[in-house]
Every structure is written in C-alpha cells, then in structure tokens.
Amino acid sequence: xxxxxxxxxxxxxxxxxxxxxxxxxxxxxxxxxxxxxxxxxxxxxxxxxxxxxxxxxxxxxxxxxxxxxxxxxxxxxxxxxxxxxxxxxxxxxxxxxxxxxxxxxxxxxxxxxxxxxxxxxxxxxxxxxxxxxxxxxxxxxxxxxxxxxxxxxxxxxxxxxxxxxxxxxxxxxxxxxxxxxxxxxxxxxxxxxxxxxxxxxxxxxxxxxxxxxxxxxxxxxxxxxxxxxxxxxxxxxxxxxxxxxxxxxxxxxxxxxxxxxxxxxxxxxxxxxxxxxxxxxxxxxxxxxxxxxxxxxxxxxxxxxxxxxxxxxxxxxxxxxxxxxxxxxxxxxxxxxx
Numbered sequence: 001x002x003x004x005x006x007x008x009x010x011x012x013x014x015x016x017x018x019x020x021x022x023x024x025x026x027x028x029x030x031x032x033x034x035x036x037x038x039x040x041x042x043x044x045x046x047x048x049x050x051x052x053x054x055x056x057x058x059x060x061x062x063x064x065x066x067x068x069x070x071x072x073x074x075x076x077x078x079x080x081x082x083x084x085x086x087x088x089x090x091x092x093x094x095x096x097x098x099x100x101x102x103x104x105x106x107x108x109x110x111x112x113x114x115x116x117x118x119x120x121x122x123x124x125x126x127x128x129x130x131x132x133x134x135x136x137x138x139x140x141x142x143x144x145x146x147x148x149x150x151x152x153x154x155x156x157x158x159x160x161x162x163x164x165x166x167x168x169x170x171x172x173x174x175x176x177x178x179x180x181x182x183x184x185x186x187x188x189x190x191x192x193x194x195x196x197x198x199x200x201x202x203x204x205x206x207x208x209x210x211x212x213x214x215x216x217x218x219x220x221x222x223x224x225x226x227x228x229x230x231x232x233x234x235x236x237x238x239x240x241x242x243x244x245x246x247x248x249x250x251x252x253x254x255x256x257x258x259x260x261x262x263x264x265x266x267x268x269x270x271x272x273x274x275x276x277x278x279x280x281x282x283x284x285x286x287x288x289x290x291x292x293x294x295x296x297x298x299x300x301x302x303x304x305x306x307x308x309x310x311x312x313x314x315x316x317x318x319x320x321x322x323x324x325x326x327x328x329x330x331x332x333x334x335x336x337x338x
Contacts, residue, residue, distance in 0.1 A: 004049070004128050005030070005041070007097040007121070009113070014049050017041030021133045024088065025081055028074060028286045031093045050124050059130035060087070061138045062158050063263050066232065067166035068225035069145030070176045071245040074285035076166065077142045079256060082275045085137040085265050094125055095147040102150060103193070106200075122157040138263055145225060146190055149197060151232045155239060162262055163240045165229050170222050170333045172246060172301065174315045177218045179304035187217045194224040201227045215311030219318045223329075230328050249294045252276045 003024075006015040018040045027034050067073040080086045098121060104112040113121070132139055143150065148165075155161060168176065177183050191209050198220060199206055212220065233240050241262045248255040253272045260267035284292035305312065323329045 001131060001133070002041070003030075004125070005035075005093060007046075007094040008043070009097060009101065011043075012046045013043045014046055015041060015043050016049075021087070027090060028288075029091045030089060031091065046124075049128075050120065053124055053127045056127055056131065059127070060132040060136050061264070062126060062130045062161050063138055063140045064151070064154060064158075064161060064163035065140060065142040065166065066148040066151050066163055066229070066240070067143070067145055068148070068168065068173065068222070068229060070173070071166040071168045072248060072285075073142055073145075073166050075280065076164070076243075076248070076259070077140065078280045078285050078288075079252075079275055079278070080140055080259075082278045082280060083260065083265060083271060084135065087132045087136045087139045089129060089139060089141045091142060091144045091147075092125075092129070095141075095143055095150060098122065098125070098153075099147045099150050102153065103196070118153075119157070122153055126154070126157045138265060140263065146193060148225065148228050148232070151228075151240075152235060155232075155236055161239070162264075163232075163236075164243050164259055164262065165232060165240050166243050166245055166248075167226065167229055167332065168245050170219070170226075170319055171312065171316060173222045174215060174218045174312045175301045175304045175308070177221065178214060178308040178311055179300050183218075184214060187214060187221060190221065191217060194221050198224040198227065201231070213311060213314050215308065215313070215315035216318045218311075219315030220322075222315075223319060223322060226329065226332055230332075249297075252281065 001019050001021075002016040003019040004014050005017045008015070017035070019034075023034070024030075065073050065077055074090065077088045077090055081088050098118075101113050101118055101121070105115070105118060129139055129141055141154075143154075151163065155163065177187065180186065188209075195206055195209065201224070206220070207216075209217070229242070233242060241258065243255060243259065253276055256272055256275060257267045280288075282291060282293045284290040319333060323333055
C-alpha cells in the first residue's frame with residue numbers, strides 16, 4: 001500500500017511510501033522512525049493526490065482512538081491488532097501538521113489555511129486512511145495525545161466514525177508523567193501548546209510557564225487534555241466512548257468487549273479470551289522488545305508516588321483551585337486515584 005507519510009503544506013505535496021501489512025503492525029509510531037535506507041516512495045503533488053483519491057473504491061470503516069497521553073492508547077491499539085479485524089494506524093504524522101494548521105487558523109496567522117483548504121485536507125486524509133488489506137474490517141487511527149484537539153474536525157470529516165477516549169484520574173496521571181526519566185522534556189515540550197489551548201477553554205488568567213514546578217506543569221497538562229476530552233464527549237454523544245485506563249487494566253475482557261462493540265467489530269468470548277492471553281499485555285507497547293505488565297506498571301507508579309510526593313501534592317493543590325465546583329472535571333479528578 002502507498003501510505004501518506006508526510007504533508008508538506010508549504011510546497012503543496014505529500015510523501016507517499018510503500019508499507020506492508022506487517023510494517024503497519026510493527027510500527028508504534030508512523031513518523032520518521034519508520035524510514036530507513038530500504039524505504040521506497042516519493043513526493044506527490046497534493047492536487048494530484050486529491051484528484052486520484054476522489055475515485056477510491058473498496059474502502060473500510062474508519063474509527064479513532066483519542067487519549068490524554070500516557071494512558072495505554074498504544075496497548076489498546078496493539079490489542080485491537082490481535083483481533084485480526086483491524087488495520088491500526090498509530091500516530092500518523094499528518095495529524096501533527098493538521099493540528100498546527102488548525103491552531104494557525106484559530107490564531108489568525110498570516111500563513112494560515114483558508115477553511116475550505118483545511119477541510120479538503122481533512123477529507124483527503126480520511127479517504128486515504130480508509131484503505132485496508134484483505135481481511136481488514138476497520139481502520140483505527142490512534143492519534144497523538146496533543147492531536148486530540150483535532151477530534152471535532154476528524155469526526156466531522158468522517159461522519160460514520162466512532163471513537164474511544166482513554167483517560168486517567170489526576171493523581172494517577174501526575175504519577176505516570178513524573179515517573180519518566182525524560183518527563184521534564186515531555187512536559188516542557190507540550191507546555192506552550194497546552195497552555196494556549198487551556199486559555200481558550202477556561203477563559204481565565206493562567207500562570208507563567210517559568211513559574212510552574214514540574215508537578216504544577218503536569219497538573220495543567222492533565223487539566224488541558226481532560227478539558228479537551230470533555231468538550232469532545234459533550235459535542236459527540238454516543239459516538240465517543242470514554243475509557244478509564246485503570247478500569248481497563250482491572251477488567252481487560254469486559255473493557256475490550258465494550259470497545260469492540262462500539263467499533264461494530266466481532267467480540268465473541270473465545271476471541272476475547274485469546275486476546276487477553278496474548279503477549280501484548282506483558283510487553284511495553286511502544287517498544288515490545290521490553291517486558292512490561294500491569295504489575296510492573298503498578299510498581300513504577302508506587303515508586304513515582306514515593307519519589308515525587310511533593311510535586312504530585314503541588315499539582316493536585318493547583319487543580320483543586322482551578323477546578324472549583326465544576327462537576328464533570330471534579331468527577332474525573334478523582335478517577336483512578338490511589
């Protein structure tokens with residue numbers, strides 16, 4: 001299959017590369033990490049690809065996985081691979097380009113696309129993502145966490161699509177974020193975009209980034225991603241199914257049954273039993289060569305809570321002040337807490 005790897009909006013072109021079904025299954029991220037000296041493909045004018053794609057036939061149902069980050073989205077995507085029914089596209093790079101384009105439109109940047117140009121790009125990506133292989137019953141795109149802000153546009157471009165939205169309660173999310181060796185890079189790298197998005201959602205003054213401790217920065221990250229989630233759920237009732245990751249780990253067969261039913265895929269008991277026996281639940285999903293299971297995750301979080309107790313407390317205090325009596329945020333604030 002020729003896969004649209006990159007969008008170059010400045011030059012009006014798309015990089016298409018050859019991808020096998022096995023290559024999609026192996027890829028944790030559909031970004032530059034899948035390119036090597038054996039990659040075959042080339043750049044195609046955007047207008048040419050739009051014309052060619054208008055007559056595509058034999059396409060599959062398309063669905064989405066949105067998430068708040070570090071909440072098991074890659075694990076769920078890989079478990080869906082085990083059904084034998086799904087082609088998973090994990091974090092397509094064009095999503096980041098489209099998210100940045102949407103931000104530029106919102107901010108009125110001089111380089112911003114016109115709305116009709118943005119809509120045409122969304123339609124093109126949806127068309128191209130819907131292609132599958134023999135036996136593919138649905139294509140499921142797992143978005144990058146920060147690209148969940150594209151959810152309304154994606155669901156509008158694919159009106160028959162359903163989605164799940166993975167999340168965690170605040171305390172567990174903070175412990176997870178702060179556990180990583182490179183957590184400060186992750187937090188700072190997403191901070192400016194998240195704060196910009198949060199400023200639109202909450203419409204109240206926010207603290208300066210350089211005044212925030214790591215725990216406070218993580219807390220505002222949770223608030224941003226959770227606010228985006230609530231907005232998507234409220235705008236698309238019935239089409240988007242929220243999944244708490246702690247609840248998922250507590251009952252993988254039941255949660256998978258709900259997810260597969262939401263995506264209109266087979267979910268018979270024998271299939272579910274086979275999936276939960278697969279090695280996927282015992283490996284680190286983003287790097288399957290490494291062992292990682294729910295027990296190890298629990299130990300990592302316990303250690304993080306011990307080492308970062310002060311920062312987690314700072315973050316939770318900040319959230320208490322910010323959330324106030326907002327009932328929907330407060331309900332999620334306590335979800336999954338230890």
